[in-house]
Amino acid sequence: MATVKGCNIPDDLYYNVENNVWARREDDGTVTIGMTVYAAALAGQIVSCTPKKVGRSVEQNKSAATVESGKWVGPVKAPVSGEVVAINEAVTSSPGTINTDPYGSGWMVKLKPANWDGDSAALITGGAVAAAFEAKMNTDGFAGCA
Amino acid sequence: MEYWRVLDTGLRPPAQNIALNRALLEARQADEIPSTLRFLRFTPSALLGYHQSAEQELNLDYCKANGIAVQRRITGGGAIYFDETQIGWELYLHKRDVGTSDMQSISRRICHAAATAISALGVDARYRPRNDIEVDGRKISGTGGAFDGDALLFQGTLLIEFDVEKMLRVLRIPAEKLSDKAIASARERVANLKDLLGRQPDVGQIRRNLTEAFESEFDVEFHEDELTLSEHARYQVALREIDTSDWIALASRPASGMPILEAVQKFAGGLLRVAASFDTLTRTLRQVWFTGDIFVSPRRTIADLEATLRDTPLDKVEPRIRTFFAERQVDMLSLTPDDFIAVLRLALKQPLLMPHP
Numbered sequence: 001m002a003t004v005k006g007c008n009i010p011d012d013l014y015y016n017v018e019n020n021v022w023a024r025r026e027d028d029g030t031v032t033i034g035m036t037v038y039a040a041a042l043a044g045q046i047v048s049c050t051p052k053k054v055g056r057s058v059e060q061n062k063s064a065a066t067v068e069s070g071k072w073v074g075p076v077k078a079p080v081s082g083e084v085v086a087i088n089e090a091v092t093s094s095p096g097t098i099n100t101d102p103y104g105s106g107w108m109v110k111l112k113p114a115n116w117d118g119d120s121a122a123l124i125t126g127g128a129v130a131a132a133f134e135a136k137m138n139t140d141g142f143a144g145c146a
Numbered sequence: 147m148e149y150w151r152v153l154d155t156g157l158r159p160p161a162q163n164i165a166l167n168r169a170l171l172e173a174r175q176a177d178e179i180p181s182t183l184r185f186l187r188f189t190p191s192a193l194l195g196y197h198q199s200a201e202q203e204l205n206l207d208y209c210k211a212n213g214i215a216v217q218r219r220i221t222g223g224g225a226i227y228f229d230e231t232q233i234g235w236e237l238y239l240h241k242r243d244v245g246t247s248d249m250q251s252i253s254r255r256i257c258h259a260a261a262t263a264i265s266a267l268g269v270d271a272r273y274r275p276r277n278d279i280e281v282d283g284r285k286i287s288g289t290g291g292a293f294d295g296d297a298l299l300f301q302g303t304l305l306i307e308f309d310v311e312k313m314l315r316v317l318r319i320p321a322e323k324l325s326d327k328a329i330a331s332a333r334e335r336v337a338n339l340k341d342l343l344g345r346q347p348d349v350g351q352i353r354r355n356l357t358e359a360f361e362s363e364f365d366v367e368f369h370e371d372e373l374t375l376s377e378h379a380r381y382q383v384a385l386r387e388i389d390t391s392d393w394i395a396l397a398s399r400p401a402s403g404m405p406i407l408e409a410v411q412k413f414a415g416g417l418l419r420v421a422a423s424f425d426t427l428t429r430t431l432r433q434v435w436f437t438g439d440i441f442v443s444p445r446r447t448i449a450d451l452e453a454t455l456r457d458t459p460l461d462k463v464e465p466r467i468r469t470f471f472a473e474r475q476v477d478m479l480s481l482t483p484d485d486f487i488a489v490l491r492l493a494l495k496q497p498l499l500m501p502h503p
Binding site: 019043044047048050066068069070071072073074075092093094095096098140141142 | 193245247276294397428
């Protein structure tokens with residue numbers, strides 16, 4: 001568990017810091033992905049979320065879901081390539097869950113990864129997480145999670 | 147001094163304008179173009195926000211019968227009616243141009259600059275959260291945005307000689323039917339530059355004011371230019387996706403999923419009427435109109451309350467109404483904040499009884 005400027009960034013997840021997204025390798029080999037608590041704080045209250053449909057392929061760093069907050073629409077970029085095998089219907093009906101529980105019930109998409117070992121090499125995890133997010137927050141001029 | 151580009155892509159059908167949104171945002175993201183201010187106009191169009199459903203937001207039969215093209219934007223926010231009596235302005239920026247990643251701060255900064263430009267025409271335009279520019283409580287410019295990586299697109303409308311009655315026919319909005327009363331209450335909620343100024347505004351002057359306001363806000367100089375070859379290429383690709391019925395149907399939900407709920411209740415302070423569009427999927431109050439035989443001063447209070455309540459999750463409606471009235475001085479004779487909550491609760495009673503999906 002890492003806390004950076006008041007934001008909870010669990011260090012057992014894999015991150016693309018630039019895209020502000022996380023990935024978790026599940027026991028069945030699938031990869032669950034979502035937004036970080038920091039991304040949700042920058043966005044503000046999320047009012048809509050549309051994940052890509054099951055069966056679609058998503059390339060690494062391409063949109064796996066689209067979210068809207070405060071009239072801004074933007075992509076949530078997949079940390080790894082893969083095929084969408086499940087989407088979280090609960091975030092479609094309760095998009096605010098992404099703000100309140102981004103690593104739990106606010107997950108967005110599960111992928112069957114195309115090449116986890118290769119793609120995840122570009123992600124950071126463990127001890128390097130806190131410093132990487134602190135650097136990003138400083139660049140972004142972010143004061144901290146409320 | 148940094149140089150940015152200003153474009154005017156003229157009058158176009160909505161599919162072309164939205165495809166250009168995608169093309170320019172991609173080109174900005176790929177660093178193929180400088181930051182850009184674009185002016186644009188639309189042939190008669192009903193434009194959906196990215197996540198909206200045409201069935202829920204529009205009177206599709208009316209649009210079809212009257213040659214109004216339906217399109218989906220790539221930006222967020224609500225459905226609008228856009229025609230030749232309005233102009234559009236858009237900024238394509240890099241995140242470093244705005245100095246923050248906080249999306250609300252970016253909206254506020256751009257809207258403040260646009261409000262300054264509109265005010266310079268001789269009206270008192272101001273930013274109103276969330277993302278409107280208003281004159282004395284009446285909306286004169288609605289805005290929305292999209293981002294991809296470090297590139298941002300922020301766009302706004304400007305109502306010049308807007309046809310309120312047409313808007314009521316095109317959009318499925320919570321007005322009490324299409325009565326003179328509904329048209330009158332719609333007129334109280336939107337402002338036209340022409341009416342405010344008492345003369346036809348000079349569109350060239352509007353463009354110059356906006357350009358100068360953004361120059362001064364971002365400390366840059368704009369140069370007029372044309373679309374680049376890479377933008378043309380990206381535009382052709384985008385148009386093939388966007389000028390299709392699949393794109394318009396991207397989000398499709400039945401109109402019954404967003405009922406317009408009405409209630410009326412008599413209070414000591416007068417008769418208060420409410421009409422609200424309620425999204426049953428997300429249990430969110432999308433839009434609300436209060437009318438009735440009531441006295442409220444300042445007059446703009448009702449419009450400001452309605453703006454505050456846009457897209458409010460059901461469980462936040464009451465606290466938002468209370469906070470709204472706690473934060474300002476309002477004279478309503480014997481009408482109370484509780485009365486607004488009560489009439490709204492009455493209107494929302496039906497979906498409240500439905501089980502959560």
